[in-house]
Amino acid sequence: MLSAIVTALQTSLTSSKAFLFANLLPALLFGAMNVATAALLWPEVGAWWVALDTSQKTLATTIGASITLGLAVLLSLLATSMLEVLEGKRPMLRGALRQWMTRYQTEKLERIDKQLDQFSKVRRDIQERTDEWIEKMRVARKTPWTFVSTGSTGRSEPDPLEPSREAIESVRELRVTGQPIGVDQLSTGVQAAVELLEQHAPDREGAQDEMLAAIDYARDMNQFERTRLYNARQFNYPKVPLGGSSAQPANVLAPTRLGNIGRTIQSYAISRYQLSIDVLWTRLQHVIQKSDKDAALLQDAKMQLDCCIGAWWLIVVYTIAWALVLVWQSVNVVPFVIVWVAGPFLAVVSYRLACERYQVWADLVRSAVDLFRFDLLRELALPLPPGIEEERRLWNAVSQQTGYLEAMDASYKHKGP
Amino acid sequence: MRVAPIVLWIVVLGAGVGIIAFRSHRTSAATSPQSSTATSNDSCRLLRDVKNSRTSGFRVRRALGRNHRLLPDDFVRAKAESANAAKAKAAPAKAPPPSGYLRCSLAMNDELDSSDVIAEPVVTTTPDRPPYLISLRGQPALAELLDVGSRVDVWRGSKPIGLDLPILAIWCGESGIASCSAAVGAPDSVWRQLANSDTSTRRLIVRRLVP
Secondary structure, X not given: OHHHHHHHHHHHHHOHHHHHHHHHHHHHHHHHHHHHHHHHHOHHHHHHHHHOOHHHHHHHHHHHHHHHHHHHHHHHHHXXXXXXXXXXXXXXXXXXXXXXXXXXHHHHHHHHHHHHHHHHHHHHHHHHHHHHHHHHHHHHHOOOOOOOOOOOOOOOOOOOXXXXXXXHHHHHHHHHOOOOOOHHHHHHHHHHXXXXXXXXXXXXHHHHHHHHHHHHHHHHHHHHHHHHHHHHHHHHOOOOOOOOOOOOHHHOOOOOHHHHHHHHHHHXXXXXXXXXXXXXXXXXXXXXXXXXXHHHHHHHHHHHHHXXXXXXXXXXXXXXXXXXXXXXXXXOHHHHHHHHHXXXXXXXXXXXXXXXXXXXXXXXXXXXXXXXXXXXXXHOXXXXXXXXXXXXXXXXXXXXXXXXXXOOOOOOOOOOO | OOHHHHHHHHHHHHHHXXXXXXXXXXXXXXXXXHHOOOOOXXXXXXXXXXXXOOEEEEEEOOOEOOOOEOOHHHEEEOOOOXXXXXXXXXXXXXXXXXXXXXXXXXXXXXXXXXXXXXXXXXXXXXXXXXXXXXXXXXXXXXXXXXXXXXXXXXXXXXXXXXXXXXXXXXXXXXXXXXXXXXEEEOOHHHHHHHXXXXXXXXXXXXXXXXX
16 A cells, blocks of 8 residues: 555656646645634644744654645545546445435436437428428419408597517517527418518518528527537437447446546447447557647546545535534534535535536546547557447447457557667 | 425424524523623522521612622612511611622612622533633732623633633632632643643633623
């Protein structure tokens, strides 16, 4: 254990930027928050510090710095485990809690899928009916002018076209305020425009233009929302299209949002290339490191993710520990309320930041799969496939052979001397 | 599904607040005699020795806490009136103001009864703050300045030993103000430092006075 800590310390200090930002910074903040809280609650702490002479203060500072450094090294050692617990990979999340969390993720995904289906249906309906709506307005525009005496009584009569104008105005309101417009609303609007056109109302041109703009807007807005939802689905949940009888374990949902973001990497590589990133990630990393810029980008994203994960754990430890201490010791409600309100709030914020950072990191890894997979094949001395289907078969075979010792039949293509 | 964590959070918040409020209530009940400047309508005065009760003929000028060391400036002579008239007549017309310590807290203008006065302070303590007696020989003025409920810092030489310690009683011996000591409530860590046989000068610095 000691040698592991020393090795981790050496490794950490050599790659100092990542260590400083991802481990030492959260550890320092954690230490500072604890000292500040203790000093606020117990005046004796302040008195003890003031009572120390210079050499005692130096000693105390050294001990504090050593503890902080030790905590930073511990964070560095536990970085993977801490992430895996939050991903739901470790058995800490199990039983009813795991089922409850997985149900929550599944229902969230089902809601997104349902919304996507609805948007697709609206898109189809708009596409199918656009020509019909335009034609109706074109025909209405050609209606001959006929004068109809209303037999005015001299009193102010309500305008019979007012409801049509209101219908078009409501469609316009949706458009200018950036809200989605449904097929029924478009249909009503077109009908209203047709009435204005048939009656040769003075504002008939404006009504027709408004409805044409609304139809274009509804189509664009639908596409925008579909893309947004599709990206949310793609970057937050794993999805491998099912084909034939082959099982797709990458489709299984994790119980947490972080876990599902992590699984998008595997599902992306499998669905595009049949490449198992779980098996080949270390080898791919080796190839990526030949490009300094890409390796630095990945390293920075991972560093930010580790910082957020470390901060989340330390905030949770701080909140629970101080809440217990205060419930046990304090006779003042206010510090407990502050800790119990601020702690969970900061934990939620750091978890959300971690999810965002993980999305960025996952996207970089997906890009790395796209960009560096052929370099990996060259490193493995395998011939480059001529097409996408051949490539899928090849990666599937390489993944199976490397990860699960299933024999593959391939000829090597060694680099020239 | 989102509601469950929020409900759990609220339950823990409520439980924590409840536990702390309960302890706070219990602690204040246990320590109130030491820091009280409350009204006289507390159970303490109801439980006094009624049989030996006798009006002293004095009213208190201001609210006084339990264990307060009585000083001549604390009183004004009461006029004989109403229901207490007979008892007041029974009191010596020009008797000197009583000396000693208050058994119970009194509100401003409360009439002092002879059974309200005790010869020695009775310090009620809590387990987390046992009393420690600090001599005021070097700072005799504090004997009249400090009162039950005041708070002080204790310094030894140039180092603070205890901060914001409550005064539980000011105790004075037969030889007047020079023999007074302050009983402070000190947490264990401070108590040990106070008991440490260090010969440096120990001084009290007033942090808060009772109004």
